[in-house]
Amino acid sequence: MTAVAGRTRAAATGSAPSRRAPYDAASLLDVAVRVFNERGYDGTSMDDLARAAGISKSSFYHHVEGKEALLAAACERALSALSAIRDEPASRSGPAVTRFEHVLRRTAEALLAELPYVTLLLRVRGNTATEKRALDRRRDFDRFAAGLVAQAVSDGDLRADIDPLLATRLSFGMVNSVVEWYRPGRAPTTEVVDAAVELAMRGLR
Amino acid sequence: MTAVAGRTRAAATGSAPSRRAPYDAASLLDVAVRVFNERGYDGTSMDDLARAAGISKSSFYHHVEGKEALLAAACERALSALSAIRDEPASRSGPAVTRFEHVLRRTAEALLAELPYVTLLLRVRGNTATEKRALDRRRDFDRFAAGLVAQAVSDGDLRADIDPLLATRLSFGMVNSVVEWYRPGRAPTTEVVDAAVELAMRGLR
DNA sequence: CCGCACCGACCGAACGTTCGGTTTACTGGT
DNA sequence: ACCAGTAAACCGAACGTTCGGTCGGTGCGG
Numbered sequence: 001m002t003a004v005a006g007r008t009r010a011a012a013t014g015s016a017p018s019r020r021a022p023y024d025a026a027s028l029l030d031v032a033v034r035v036f037n038e039r040g041y042d043g044t045s046m047d048d049l050a051r052a053a054g055i056s057k058s059s060f061y062h063h064v065e066g067k068e069a070l071l072a073a074a075c076e077r078a079l080s081a082l083s084a085i086r087d088e089p090a091s092r093s094g095p096a097v098t099r100f101e102h103v104l105r106r107t108a109e110a111l112l113a114e115l116p117y118v119t120l121l122l123r124v125r126g127n128t129a130t131e132k133r134a135l136d137r138r139r140d141f142d143r144f145a146a147g148l149v150a151q152a153v154s155d156g157d158l159r160a161d162i163d164p165l166l167a168t169r170l171s172f173g174m175v176n177s178v179v180e181w182y183r184p185g186r187a188p189t190t191e192v193v194d195a196a197v198e199l200a201m202r203g204l205r
Numbered sequence: 206m207t208a209v210a211g212r213t214r215a216a217a218t219g220s221a222p223s224r225r226a227p228y229d230a231a232s233l234l235d236v237a238v239r240v241f242n243e244r245g246y247d248g249t250s251m252d253d254l255a256r257a258a259g260i261s262k263s264s265f266y267h268h269v270e271g272k273e274a275l276l277a278a279a280c281e282r283a284l285s286a287l288s289a290i291r292d293e294p295a296s297r298s299g300p301a302v303t304r305f306e307h308v309l310r311r312t313a314e315a316l317l318a319e320l321p322y323v324t325l326l327l328r329v330r331g332n333t334a335t336e337k338r339a340l341d342r343r344r345d346f347d348r349f350a351a352g353l354v355a356q357a358v359s360d361g362d363l364r365a366d367i368d369p370l371l372a373t374r375l376s377f378g379m380v381n382s383v384v385e386w387y388r389p390g391r392a393p394t395t396e397v398v399d400a401a402v403e404l405a406m407r408g409l410r
Numbered sequence: 411c412c413g414c415a416c417c418g419a420c421c422g423a424a425c426g427t428t429c430g431g432t433t434t435a436c437t438g439g440t
Numbered sequence: 441a442c443c444a445g446t447a448a449a450c451c452g453a454a455c456g457t458t459c460g461g462t463c464g465g466t467g468c469g470g
Contacts, residue, residue, distance in 0.1 A: 040330050042247035046460055058462080059416045067460065123328075125245050162400045166392070170404055173382020174375050181374050195367045199375055199408035251426055263428080264450045272426065 028053055028063050029077075032070045033116045041071060041120070042127075068130050071120070075134040078121035081110040082141050096151035097158055101201055103145055108175045108193040112182065119179040145172060149204075158204050171200040233258055233268050237275045238321045246276060246325070247332075273335050276325070280339040283326035286315040287346050301356035302363055306406055308350055313380045313398040317387065324384040350377060354409075363409050376405040 031053045035044050046067055050060035064070055085091060085106040091099055111118045121138065124131045149171075150164040158167070175196050182192060236258045240249050251272055255265035269275055290296060290311040296304055316323045326343065329336045354376075355369040363372070380401050387397060 038330070039332055040245065040247055042245055043330070043332055045458075047458090055415090056417050057460090058418075061461065062415065062417095125243070125248070127244055127248050162404070163392075163396070166397065166400050167404070169386050170379050170382065170401055173385065174379035177375065177378020177382055180378065187368075187371070191368070192371065195371050196375055199367070199372070200404075201408075203404035203406075203408035250424075252424090260449090261451050262426090263452075266427070267449065 025063060028060070029070060029073055030116070032064075033074045033120055036071070036074070037116055037119050037123075040123070068128060071124075072130045072134075074117050074120050075124065075130070078114055078117040079134065079137045081114045081118070082107065083137075085110060086141065086144055095157060096148050096155055100145065100148040100152055100158075101197065103148060104171060104175060104200060105193060105197045107172065108178065108196050109189070111175065111178055112189040112192065115179065115182065115184065122176055122179055142168065142172065162204075167204055171204065174200055230268060233265070234275060234278055235321070237269075238279045238325055241276070241279070242321055242324050242328075245328070273333060276329075277335045277339075279322050279325050280329065280335070283319055283322040284339065284342045286319045286323070287312065288342075290315060291346065291349055300362060301353050301360055305350065305353040305357055305363075306402065308353065309376060309380060309405060310398060310402045312377070313383065313401050314394070316380065316383055317394045317397065320384065320387065320389065327381055327384055347373070347377065367409075372409055376409065379405055 028049075032044075032049050035049055035052045038044075039048065046060065047057050049067075049070075050057040053060060085103055088102070088106065090102045091106070093099075121134060124134050126132045126135045146165050146168040149158060149168045152158040153160050153164050158164075178192060178196065233254075237254050240254055240257050243249075244253065251265065252262050254272075254275075255262040258265060290308055293307070293311065295307045296311070298304075326339060329339050331337045331340045351370050351373040354363060354373045357363040358365050358369050363369075383397060383401065
C-alpha cells in the first residue's frame with residue numbers, strides 16, 4: 001500500500017495564513033492517526049507516517065513536533081469531544097436517567113464523528129506521561145457517567161440488582177466496542193447509535 | 206516493580222523429563238503475557254520480559270523461541286478456550302436463542318478464566334502473519350455467534366428491529382470490554398458474568 | 411536573495427537475536 | 441569418596457537492524 005495521502009491544499013483561496021500550505025498540521029495528524037490505528041502506536045515508525053503522507057521523514061519532521069506530540073494531539077481532540085458532552089445542558093440538568101441516556105447517545109455519536117481519534121484514545125495503555133494524562137481524563141469521564149447511573153438507580157429509574165459501576169462499564173464498553181468494527185459508509189451512524197443506546201437502556205431498566 | 210517471577214519448579218517429582226526445571230515454558234509465558242498487557246506487545250522489549258522473569262535476556266532466550274512465538278502461544282491458548290465453547294453440546298443443539306445465551310455466557314466465563322490471554326488476543330492488530338491468523342480465527346467465532354443471533358431472530362425469539370450482525374457485535378463488544386477494567390479478586394466473576402449476560406439478553410429480547 | 415518546503419545522509423540509542431563461555435547439578439565408573 | 445563427563449541454566453557482550461530525531465543543504469516562488 002503505497003498510497004499517497006490526500007493533500008488538503010489551502011491554496012487558491014487567499015484565506016490561508018500562509019501563501020502555500022501543502023501539508024498542514026491537521027491533515028498530517030489525520031494521516032498519522034490512521035496509521036497508528038492500523039499498526040498500533042508503538043508498531044508505527046516515523047518513516048511509516050512520512051511514507052503514508054507522501055513525503056520524506058525529515059520533511060515530516062518539518063511539520064510535526066515528534067511522535068509523542070502527534071499522539072497527544074490526537075488524544076486531546078478525542079478527549080475534548082467527550083468533555084464537550086459533559087458540558088451540554090442536557091447532561092447537566094433533568095432526571096439522572098435521562099441525563100445518562102443523553103450522555104450515552106452523545107458518546108456514541110462523538111465516537112463515530114471522531115472515530116479515528118477516539119479509537120486511538122481507547123487503545124492508549126499509559127506507557128508515557130502523555131498517555132497517563134489521557135487515561136486520567138478518560139477516567140474522569142467514566143466517573144461522571146457512573147455517578148449518573150448511581151443517581152438514576154437511587155431514583156428508582158434503573159434496575160437496582162446490578163451494581164451501578166458495573167452497569168456503567170458494561171454500557172460504555174458496548175458503545176466503545178464500536179471502534180473495533182465500524183467503518184464509515186458501511187452502515188448509517190444513526191442506526192448504530194440507536195441500536196447501541198436502545199440495547200443498553202432496555203437492559204438497564 | 207522489580208518483582209521476580211514465581212518459579213514453578215517441576216523438580217522434586219521425578220516426573221519431569223529434565224532433572225531441573227527452574228523456569229518452565231508455561232510460567233515464562235504467564236510473565237510475558239502479563240507484561241504484554243501492561244505495555245502492549247510492540248511496546249515491550251525482550252529485556253523487559255527477561256527482567257520481569259528475573260533472568261537475563263540471553264537466559265530468557267534459552268527457554269523461549271522468540272517474541273513472536275510467545276504471542277502465538279498466548280493467542281493459541283485464548284483461541285482454544287473460545288473454540289472449546291463452540292464444541293460444547295449446549296452450543297450445538299436446542300433453540301438458537303438458548304444456544305446464543307449459552308455461548309455468550311461461556312464466552313464471558315472463558316474471558317475471565319483466561320483473562321490475560323484473551324486480553325492479549327483482543328488487542329492483536331494483524332501486523333504479522335501470526336497476528337493475522339489469530340484475527341481470522343476470531344472472526345470465525347464471531348460469524349458462528351452471528352449465525353445464532355440471525356437464527357434466533359427468524360425464530361421470533363429475539364427482536365427483529367435490530368440487525369443481527371449489529372446486535373451480535375454490540376453484545377460481544379460488551380462482554381469483551383470486561384478485559385479493559387476487570388482485575389481478579391476485585392469482584393466475583395459470577396456477578397460480572399451474570400450482569401453482562403442479563404443486560405445483553407434483556408436488551409436483545 | 412530571502413524564506414520555506416523538502417530531502418538524503420546521518421546520529422546515538424534501543425531493538426530482537428545470537429554466540430562463546432561459565433556455573434550448576436547430577437550421572438556412572440572407580 | 442572422588443573424579444571426569446554431561447547437559448541444562450545462565451550470563452555478558454556483541455551482532456545487524458531499525459528506531460526517533462537532527463543537520464546541512466537544494467530548489468523554487470515571491
